[in-house]
Amino acid sequence: MPEPWTDQFREKLLANKDELQQRLARIEENHRRPLAQDSTERATELEDLDVVDALGNEARFELRQITAALARIEGQKYGICEACGEAIIEARLLAYPHAANCIDCATDKAPAGVPQHAAEE
């Protein structure tokens, strides 16, 4: 495969990274707001913070995947499945530029929390 084929993905990943970093900055900004004195209001705000935490974790997780993908581009290992060493098809990379596994390996170990046979029941 010609070397510059990863360029479009690098650009995509860098743009995603920027966006995530901005999102995280906003989330952390919200975190620093002092809580209300009133206890009922405070409970609602703490619940909000839980949501904010979840969003933050999600963004941080995605950011880690993107950073890893950028490292794979640098190491010229981008587009190669980390599990089986096969090439990841371009359509998958276009949909998930940070994909570390080919479709086969990704389907093998379905992400936790997604019931695999839910549709059959």
Ligand SMILES: [Zn+2]
């Ligand atoms: Zn694989």
